[in-house]
Amino acid sequence: MPRDTVPGGGPVNIPAARQPALKVHSPTLLIIAALLTALVTTVLYAVWSFNRNIPGLRLWMVSFLLGSVFSVSLLVRDWFPEVVAVVISQGSVSLAAYLCLMASRMYMGRRPFSHWYAVVGIGALMVASVYFTVVQPHLGMRFVFVGLGAGICFLLTARTMADGGVRRVPARYLFALVAGLHGLFLLLRPALFKLAPVAPGGLPDAGLVALVSQFVLLEAIVAVVLLGFGALMLANEFITSELRHLAEMDPLTNVFNRRAFLTLLDKAISAAQRTGTAVPVLVMDLDHFKNINDTWGHRAGDDVLRHFVMLAHRCLRKEDVMGRLGGEEFAIFLPNASAAGALAVAERLRALVEAQPVATGPQSIPLTVSVGVTLCAHGDAAGAALQRADEAMYLAKERGRNRVEVSEKILGTPVAPAATAA
Numbered sequence: 139m140p141r142d143t144v145p146g147g148g149p150v151n152i153p154a155a156r157q158p159a160l161k162v163h164s165p166t167l168l169i170i171a172a173l174l175t176a177l178v179t180t181v182l183y184a185v186w187s188f189n190r191n192i193p194g195l196r197l198w199m200v201s202f203l204l205g206s207v208f209s210v211s212l213l214v215r216d217w218f219p220e221v222v223a224v225v226i227s228q229g230s231v232s233l234a235a236y237l238c239l240m241a242s243r244m245y246m247g248r249r250p251f252s253h254w255y256a257v258v259g260i261g262a263l264m265v266a267s268v269y270f271t272v273v274q275p276h277l278g279m280r281f282v283f284v285g286l287g288a289g290i291c292f293l294l295t296a297r298t299m300a301d302g303g304v305r306r307v308p309a310r311y312l313f314a315l316v317a318g319l320h321g322l323f324l325l326l327r328p329a330l331f332k333l334a335p336v337a338p339g340g341l342p343d344a345g346l347v348a349l350v351s352q353f354v355l356l357e358a359i360v361a362v363v364l365l366g367f368g369a370l371m372l373a374n375e376f377i378t379s380e381l382r383h384l385a386e387m388d389p390l391t392n393v394f395n396r397r398a399f400l401t402l403l404d405k406a407i408s409a410a411q412r413t414g415t416a417v418p419v420l421v422m423d424l425d426h427f428k429n430i431n432d433t434w435g436h437r438a439g440d441d442v443l444r445h446f447v448m449l450a451h452r453c454l455r456k457e458d459v460m461g462r463l464g465g466e467e468f469a470i471f472l473p474n475a476s477a478a479g480a481l482a483v484a485e486r487l488r489a490l491v492e493a494q495p496v497a498t499g500p501q502s503i504p505l506t507v508s509v510g511v512t513l514c515a516h517g518d519a520a521g522a523a524l525q526r527a528d529e530a531m532y533l534a535k536e537r538g539r540n541r542v543e544v545s546e547k548i549l550g551t552p553v554a555p556a557a558t559a560a
């Protein structure tokens with residue numbers, strides 16, 4: 139008995155009398171699908187070979203490769219026993235959907251599922267496929283099973299990717315939308331074939347089945363292309379944010395570098411001008427840091443810098459911004475704080491640094507910090523404000539270190555308490 143294929147359903151036995159009418163596959167579409175998935179795989183491989191640290195990209199690549207295997211397996215199905223062709227085609231499509239889900243979880247930094255879920259799920263699917271091919275041949279049931287497994291995986295992929303705010307990460311939303319629609323389509327797909335009226339003889343109308351199956355194949359091709367573009371956009375998004383991170387952040391302490399800090403401070407000053415408020419700025423310099431390096435070594439010095447940043451974050455709110463101006467000098471601006479609030483933060487930080495020496499094995503490194511505080515008001519440039527805070531900080535150094543000093547500008551505004559000192 140000759141066999142024919144519905145995409146995703148594997149080969150099906152067709153009675154000879156119905157054969158010419160029930161030509162439900164399109165070799166041309168299958169060749170296009172195979173070529174497109176191979177092309178997407180190659181492009182993803184090229185991107186991955188230059189950027190191996192993009193999370194999930196390797197799994198997406200394998201997922202598209204399996205899509206190619208699936209299309210080819212449908213094309214050459216007549217070369218294999220029917221059950222083998224069914225297992226290859228359904229196995230590859232289910233595994234591809236599962237890997238797509240795993241890649242999405244990796245990309246979003248989520249923990250991968252236990253692979254036992256996949257082993258059990260895909261194993262059960264294969265048993266059902268073999269059963270509905272050999273024991274009780276039923277194309278519809280095979281269709282339902284493969285659509286269920288892959289459809290759920292794509293819906294979970296959409297759920298995983300739809301995270302992070304559409305304006306900030308549009309690529310993720312595009313990927314989520316395509317994966318979600320494809321997943322939904324896979325789940326509803328068996329119902330499409332039910333649309334074909336049953337002809338005399340108990341088989342669905344062959345012409346309509348062929349039409350639906352070609353539509354199904356077309357949908358798969360469109361989904362492959364869009365998901366491929368989506369994966370490339372996600373890779374691009376990752377690389378861009380990595381580059382931005384490298385350009386803006388200090389690699390040792392993971393706070394903003396001087397340039398990025400000044401840019402953010404300029405923006406904060408402009409925003410504050412609109413609301414008629416001022417932005418407090420703190421400049422901090424660790425005391426006798428050279429001695430720490432000389433006594434404990436440069437690596438311990440690096441640990442001290444990280445320790446200081448960790449303590450500073452304990453004194454800050456989410457909206458406060460910290461930067462490393464260079465060496466052992468740091469700055470913070472507090473967009474929603476008053477002058478008095480800024481002084482309180484500066485004093486709290488000074489006291490915390492003094493109270494929490496850096497633990498290095500059996501001994502600890504005592505640490506103190508000198509802080510200068512100023513206010514950025516109308517017409518202030520970020521650089522000029524930093525300069526004033528810097529001068530106040532040097533005043534603290536001159537007056538014995540481990541102190542908070544304020545610039546004249548802040549003294550002109552009502553603050554409580556006034557300048558603090560250890």
Ligand SMILES: Nc1nc2c(ncn2[C@@H]2O[C@H](COP(=O)(O)OP(=O)(O)OP(=O)(O)O)[C@@H](O)[C@H]2O)c(=O)[nH]1
Pocket residue numbers: 390423424425426427428429431435436437438439440443464465466535539
């Ligand atoms: N470990 C480490 N040391 C750094 C880094 N950047 C700068 N330094 C060192 O920081 C030290 C700064 O020394 P100084 O400018 O004399 O300042 P200080 O010893 O803290 O003295 P005062 O500021 O006057 O209290 C120098 O020895 C620099 O080599 C860094 O990233 N890691």
